[in-house]
Amino acid sequence: MAVLERNNNLSQRMTQQLGRAIVCGDYQQGESLPTEAELCEEFGVSRTAVREAVKMLSAKGLISSRPRQGIRIMSEEEWNIFDSDLLKWSLEGNPSMKVLKEFLQMRIAIEPEAAALAARFARPERKQAIGDALERMRVAQDNSENELEADIDFHISILYASENRFYIRMRDFTRTALNVSIRHTNVIKANPDGVIEDHAKVYHAICSGNAERAKNAMFLLIDEALGFIEQELDKAGQS
Known part of the structure; x- marks a missing residue:
């Protein structure tokens, strides 16, 4: 043995x-x-x-x-780019902005709809998990690692709250990529209160059962992050 x-x-x-x-x-x-x-x-x-x-x-x-x-x-x-090992290897060290851009493009195609489904179908305990992650983000604003973990848990909780097995299976890929992309986009935004507020809009829309508002709030949250990455690519002449 x-x-x-x-x-x-x-x-x-x-x-x-x-x-x-x-x-x-x-x-x-x-x-x-x-x-x-x-x-x-x-x-x-x-x-x-x-x-x-x-x-x-x-x-x-x-x-x-x-x-x-x-x-x-x-x-x-x-290559199986959904494999969490492959994604981790490609993001280690100094990750390519192009990889981050592609990941955000993937998220913008998935997470807004997941939020809409969560508004329609999430069980109370699923909504509670989203709210708990949001509260942890608020409490951890002076601790970047704790805030990052809570932010990731917020997005993963929404995948679970969609009650859709295919979205839920995106959790490992999403967790791995978010661990890198959030570090970049939050630093660029440099507005912790704004980050919390944007996430809160998604959460409240889900809790109120407003699928369209939840979808739009999540779209805007990710689209802003995508815009930051595209600006960095423009500066580097890689757009």
Whole structure:
């Protein structure tokens, strides 16, 4: 059992290191990776650990491993970008504003409708979870990490309050990306009271059962953040 656990830990470490290198562009798409033996030597792991890591990275759509073809980097279109590991790797360090823009575009297509559904269908305990997260945001204004956690919980709670299984399944992807994007947009806005007020509008609309108002309030909240990111891209000449 100890050997199996050790192999599992090594394969997870290799998955993290190699996956991050692929996502960050250390390897070119379509390029062949080193052989299994070479990967064993490079990462200091057994063939079993390499094979497990290859399986995990293949499941994420990053690589393809076939007999006589070796291990190849898949094109970015094949990557499972909803995988929380992939998103985390792409956002680590100095995240691309383009990635943040794409994420906000995704949010603006999903969260306003989730808020509308929450206004129509949320159970009392779901609404309470949203309100609790909002209150934690108010209390934590002098503690950026606590406020960030509460802000993320606010948005995740709305996904749950939609009572829609497909929206709820977006929680891990949303939580991972929000952890980075909120840090950027809140700093740019530099108005903690305004952030709380914007979130409160969404919450009160949900509690009052006004689906259209909840949808619009969430749209405006995300659209403002998207505008901040687009301004940063314009400044960098990357729009």
